[in-house]
Amino acid sequence: MRINKINKSAFTLLEILLSAIIFVISVAGIFATLNAVRQPVVQKQRSLTAAILGQQLLESLRTQVDASQLTSGTWPLALGLHNTAATFPPGIPVSQIIQGVTYTFSYTVTCADGSANGCNTADTPRKVSLTVTFLPDAT
Numbered sequence: 514m515r516i517n518k519i520n521k522s523a524f525t526l527l528e529i530l531l532s533a534i535i536f537v538i539s540v541a542g543i544f545a546t547l548n549a550v551r552q553p554v555v556q557k558q559r560s561l562t563a564a565i566l567g568q569q570l571l572e573s574l575r576t577q578v579d580a581s582q583l584t585s586g587t588w589p590l591a592l593g594l595h596n597t598a599a600t601f602p603p604g605i606p607v608s609q610i611i612q613g614v615t616y617t618f619s620y621t622v623t624c625a626d627g628s629a630n631g632c633n634t635a636d637t638p639r640k641v642s643l644t645v646t647f648l649p650d651a652t
Contacts, residue, residue, distance in 0.1 A: 559614055563645040566609065566616050571643060573602050574620070590639060592632070594621050616647045 577589045589595065589602040596619035598607050608617040620643045624632035632639055 559647055562611060562614070563616055563647050566611075567618070567643050567645045570605060570618055570620070570645075571641065573605050574641060577602050590622055590641070592622050592624070592639075595619065614647050616645055619644050619646075 574589060579588070589600065591600075593600075595601060596607065601607055601618075605618075607619075608615055610616075620641055623640050623642070625638040625640045626632070
């Protein structure tokens with residue numbers, strides 16, 4: 514009587530299915546990790562863009578220094594809150610949209626020494642506090 518030997522060098526269906534499941538779980542884990550790392554990077558990129566835009570606004574304000582307009586209420590460095598197009602320097606928008614993200618600017622000018630109205634002379638410094646807010650797109 515002759516006995517045929519079964520070829521043991523092939524994979525069974527169960528082994529193939531298990532290896533495919535392990536592979537899919539591994540790839541899904543890698544993509545989940547990449548997505549989790551991407552979110553903070555995007556947030557930091559938006560924060561950096563906001564900082565650069567804020568720096569540009571401050572540089573624009575620095576060029577607006579004019580001692581003859583210290584008491585003018587419409588001057589961009591007049592005391593108070595500046596958050597509308599009427600109080601911003603000419604040519605500087607109150608908000609900008611860059612790559613689907615809206616960046617909105619506002620700044621407050623106060624006396625550097627903290628007094629309410631005591632810095633209407635050319636030798637009294639002023640302090641500019643700038644806020645840049647950004648609303649991300651849906652991604």
